[in-house]
Amino acid sequence: MKLRKVSGCEDKTCPAVYVxxxxxxxxxxxxxxxxxxxxxxxxxxxxxxxRSS
Incomplete structure (x- = not known):
């Protein structure tokens, strides 16, 4: 499955949302x-x- 990040930080360990x-x-x-x-x-x-910190 291919994902595209739509929200979140650039670090691989923080919360993020993908489509x-x-x-x-x-x-x-x-x-x-x-x-x-x-x-x-x-x-x-x-x-x-x-909220992001």
Missing amino acids: SGRGTAVVQGDHVHAEGLMLGEGETAVELPL
Whole structure:
């Protein structure tokens, strides 16, 4: 899958948002486990800050 970054910093370790060639969004962020979060098989959740620091 080919991605194009649409938001985020240039460093490879910070939160970012990408658009794929399939018309989907992909997010990069810190992996989270949270109370009440129910994920399906193969799914993961990431945390993105509402504001950049």
